[in-house]
Amino acid sequence: MGGQAIAHSPLCSCFDNGDDTITCEGGFSDGSAAVGMEARVEDVVGKVLLKGEMDAIGEYTFKKPELPFVFVFDAGPGHVVKINEKDIQ
Numbered sequence: 001m002g003g004q005a006i007a008h009s010p011l012c013s014c015f016d017n018g019d020d021t022i023t024c025e026g027g028f029s030d031g032s033a034a035v036g037m038e039a040r041v042e043d044v045v046g047k048v049l050l051k052g053e054m055d056a057i058g059e060y061t062f063k064k065p066e067l068p069f070v071f072v073f074d075a076g077p078g079h080v081v082k083i084n085e086k087d088i089q
Contacts, residue, residue, distance in 0.1 A: 008032065012073040012081040014088045016064070022088060023061040026054050026073045026081070034058040038074040043067055 008030035014022055026034030039060035041050040049069060054060050071088070073081040 010034070010073060010075045010079045010081050012071075012083060014071050014083050016088055017061070020064050021061055022064050022071070023059055024071050024073065024083070026058050026060070026075070028075070034073065034075060038072075040072040040074060041065060042070050042072055044070065 008028040010026065010028055012024055012026045012034075014024040016022055024039065026037060026039070028034065034054040035056055035058055037054045037058075039052050039054055040048055041062055042048055043065075049065055050062050052060055052062075054073075069085045071083045071085075073083075
């Protein structure tokens with residue numbers, strides 16, 4: 001007896017709150033939430049500056065680093081989204 005695999009893609013967007021914090025929202029193309037998925041803030045060479053997880057509504061809010069950074073939503077192999085600081089408004 002076989003099963004059916006359902007593919008879903010990770011989705012993430014980030015916005016500047018205007019108070020030196022950034023909020024990133026994560027989820028999946030099938031509508032499922034990103035609750036508990038890993039969230040990281042890295043410098044441009046990949047050094048981890050902050051690490052946590054998406055909260056109960058699939059968000060992660062952090063203080064904006066003073067150096068250039070990349071936000072990483074990591075839902076496992078093949079399900080990683082990276083957002084460069086310059087793309088956050």
